Amino acid sequence: xxxAFSALGGLLLIALFIFKEGFPFIVKMGxxxxxxxxxxxxxxxxxGIYPMVIASVWVTLGAxxxxxxxxxxxxxxxxxxxxxxxxxxxxPTIELLAGIPSVVYGFIGVMxxxxxxxxxxxxxxxxxxxxxxxxxxxxLPTIVSISTDAITAVPNSYREGSLALGATRWQTVHMVVLxxxxxxxxxxxxxGMGRAIGETMAVIxxxxxxxxxxxxxxxxxxxxxxxxxxxxxxxxxxxxxxxFATGIILFxxxxxxxxxxxxxxxxxxxxx
Amino acid sequence: xxxxxxITQIGALALLGAATLLTLAILLFIVLFVLEKGxxxxxxxxxxxxxxxxxxxxxxLPTIVASLILPLLAIAVALPLGVGTAVYLxxxxxxxxITRIIxFGTDCLAGIPSILFGLFxxxxxxxxxxxxxxxxxxxxxxxxxxLPTIIRTSEEAIxxxxxxxREVSFSLGATRWRTIAKVVLPNALPGILTGVMLGIGRxxxxxxxxxxxxxxxxxxxxxxxxxxxxxxxxxxxxxxEGISSExxxxxxxxxxxxxxxxxxxxxxxxxxxxxxxx
Numbered sequence: 231x232x233x234a235f236s237a238l239g240g241l242l243l244i245a246l247f248i249f250k251e252g253f254p255f256i257v258k259m260g261x262x263x264x265x266x267x268x269x270x271x272x273x274x275x276x277x278g279i280y281p282m283v284i285a286s287v288w289v290t291l292g293a294x295x296x297x298x299x300x301x302x303x304x305x306x307x308x309x310x311x312x313x314x315x316x317x318x319x320x321x322p323t324i325e326l327l328a329g330i331p332s333v334v335y336g337f338i339g340v341m342x343x344x345x346x347x348x349x350x351x352x353x354x355x356x357x358x359x360x361x362x363x364x365x366x367x368x369x370l371p372t373i374v375s376i377s378t379d380a381i382t383a384v385p386n387s388y389r390e391g392s393l394a395l396g397a398t399r400w401q402t403v404h405m406v407v408l409x410x411x412x413x414x415x416x417x418x419x420x421x422g423m424g425r426a427i428g429e430t431m432a433v434i435x436x437x438x439x440x441x442x443x444x445x446x447x448x449x450x451x452x453x454x455x456x457x458x459x460x461x462x463x464x465x466x467x468x469x470x471x472x473x474f475a476t477g478i479i480l481f482x483x484x485x486x487x488x489x490x491x492x493x494x495x496x497x498x499x500x501x502x
Numbered sequence: 503x504x505x506x507x508x509i510t511q512i513g514a515l516a517l518l519g520a521a522t523l524l525t526l527a528i529l530l531f532i533v534l535f536v537l538e539k540g541x542x543x544x545x546x547x548x549x550x551x552x553x554x555x556x557x558x559x560x561x562x563l564p565t566i567v568a569s570l571i572l573p574l575l576a577i578a579v580a581l582p583l584g585v586g587t588a589v590y591l592x593x594x595x596x597x598x599x600i601t602r603i604i605x606f607g608t609d610c611l612a613g614i615p616s617i618l619f620g621l622f623x624x625x626x627x628x629x630x631x632x633x634x635x636x637x638x639x640x641x642x643x644x645x646x647x648x649l650p651t652i653i654r655t656s657e658e659a660i661x662x663x664x665x666x667x668r669e670v671s672f673s674l675g676a677t678r679w680r681t682i683a684k685v686v687l688p689n690a691l692p693g694i695l696t697g698v699m700l701g702i703g704r705x706x707x708x709x710x711x712x713x714x715x716x717x718x719x720x721x722x723x724x725x726x727x728x729x730x731x732x733x734x735x736x737x738x739x740x741x742x743e744g745i746s747s748e749x750x751x752x753x754x755x756x757x758x759x760x761x762x763x764x765x766x767x768x769x770x771x772x773x774x775x776x777x778x779x780x
Contacts, residue, residue, distance in 0.1 A: 233583050236583040237653055240646040243622070244622040247622050247625050307518035320522075326762055327530075327532075330758060331706070331709065331734050331761060334532065334536060334739075338532050367529070374525065398508060398510075404514070428614070430615065459710055460619070484615060
């Protein structure tokens, strides 16, 4: 049953080839210089991705600030306070919307959101703020869907016990249900984070792509993913290796997040 | 002063309800906004015409064809691998260290961002295996991307087949393999198809992994070795390079409608399956 290892093999293959292309570059340049130097100028041989790392962190955290509270609130409301027939319609609707291609989100960001930010708040419009808002919305379906599953999985006897003790529905939810579903909700946040940090096309369209360390949410930035996608089309030699090295950094970030999410779920498995 | 629980409950409910409404409103707004601007552009000429002047005028037929072929190629590769993995995980083994590693690998693969699939496909299929920018390179890259979805949905579907079915088959003297082929898989089919549809939906909407593997040629692809531009790549190029916002909206409308339709079929299949098995 060799096919059973296809997914694992695929993962290893991807890791192998991205590392094979990018790792020699990191060794040559030194991880410190690559990660912590701020000058990205492939033509003159400067490859520092510090601004992109910071940009990715800012945009991702911004997306979490937007997406996590909305998504979790939505999940709680859907599972605990909506009649089942309503939930049967609303949840699939939200999951269907998870299929909206990322380029469409990016386009909406450019056409609708960026002009509003530019006119009302100043700056170029295409910015950390626009990126965070668009990514925050993009990860909503992921967070709602996984959190809903986590909350639904809490045994009903927990709720009944709490209600029988005289707690209100809301007290039951925030003192009992949410505690029991915590690890699943945490996993949904981490997976949402992974999606946000890895998202490429939408971010290219709305974040502005200027290579500089952002000082305000209204500054234009270029994320790690955008850096790869923007320059991959024409990069050769060292420059291309540098982009694969950027891919390695991204890969490592993602693997850390994946491992965290899977530990969060496993902890739950042990406890119940 | 302590606020009475009833009052906090009303406050909390109002906040949660508002957040839910906002979530739904934003997501629906995006779909309706694009459809409202895009649907008037649609017509016979747009859907079945060839693009002219880099897509500034004319239709999007080659991109529709590319968006049909690419997901099918991906499914052709991912389906046997994914179902095979699911069968192995559910029918042939107990929970061991190996299955845990396979599951972890599957979860990690699911979390890999599409741009990394693009990088991988570019270096592996396009460059090293010398397939060039082609539908084949794109399809194989997408196959890796949708593999986790296929594995997970197939696994769920196979697990949901009642054990009594297997026992009856065994008691009639069928081998394990015959039981899987004749009893388990046919009964799990709707569930497996859900994964297939979700995989197709994801492939149609994908841009980053496709643009570096299938390329962006606007010509009508004649074979799988031709470079081709899918609807999502076409839409991205139209929008980003400001070629034509009218045609961009039109392409986006077709794109959204096809993805929503494919996903809707997936959910319909899933619900029918759940209803039948419970």
